[in-house]
Amino acid sequence: MKPIEAIKNNTITIKKQAEAPIPTPWGLFNMIAFSGKSDDWMPHFALVHEHFDPDHPVLTRVHSECITGDLFGSARCECGEQLHKSMELTAQAGGIVLYLRQEGRGIGIINKLKAYNLQDLGDNTIEANEHLHLPIDARSYDVAVQMLQTIGVRQIRLLTNNPAKIEAIEHSPIEMLEIVPLIIDPKPENVEYLRTKKRDMGHLINWPDNKE
Numbered sequence: 001m002k003p004i005e006a007i008k009n010n011t012i013t014i015k016k017q018a019e020a021p022i023p024t025p026w027g028l029f030n031m032i033a034f035s036g037k038s039d040d041w042m043p044h045f046a047l048v049h050e051h052f053d054p055d056h057p058v059l060t061r062v063h064s065e066c067i068t069g070d071l072f073g074s075a076r077c078e079c080g081e082q083l084h085k086s087m088e089l090t091a092q093a094g095g096i097v098l099y100l101r102q103e104g105r106g107i108g109i110i111n112k113l114k115a116y117n118l119q120d121l122g123d124n125t126i127e128a129n130e131h132l133h134l135p136i137d138a139r140s141y142d143v144a145v146q147m148l149q150t151i152g153v154r155q156i157r158l159l160t161n162n163p164a165k166i167e168a169i170e171h172s173p174i175e176m177l178e179i180v181p182l183i184i185d186p187k188p189e190n191v192e193y194l195r196t197k198k199r200d201m202g203h204l205i206n207w208p209d210n211k212e
Helices: 004-010 067-071 079-093 109-120 125-131 142-151 163-170 191-201
Strands: 015-024 027-035 044-049 058-064 096-100 155-159 175-180
Touching: 027 079, 027 142, 044 079, 044 142, 058 079, 067 079, 067 109, 079 096, 079 155, 096 142, 109 125, 142 163, 155 163, 163 175
Parallel strands: 058 096, 058 155, 155 175
Antiparallel strands: 015 027, 027 044, 044 096
């Protein structure tokens, strides 16, 4: 993962474009749309809980879009469950969920579906991307740092299992005081996917009851 300073030249500077309160099953959040242009149809979002206090360390989740998991409840990954758990935990702590439009670890939904077909033939999530001549993980998190700075966040407790997100914050002006694990029990449909993320991508996944 490149340091934040090294990749900013390749990233559009974003700003707040609109915001409104959004009542959710987990509580009231202020939804803020961030993009470089006011007519962008796919802005990034910050969901900021009503009890957010920038003067205290903020429980923060940086979540990349997953249409299949977030919207349709697919069990091929744990993304939808992670998002819902993050909303629950950040509501309890007066925190923030950043929703980044980086579908399929940055390869997009069409390529993601193609990769799923290869996984059904026996590839793991890494091998499928490689067979499609795509990066294993094309995401970056400098946009998340811009969003946090705009909101006024200086210190966070980062809700993640992903070492790339940890590294991105470590190379940013945001101070990370704690890494908070996001534990989701595996399902038969995604246990091999999660094993690959743990074994080959370094994700900090520690399942209870030795389920790995």
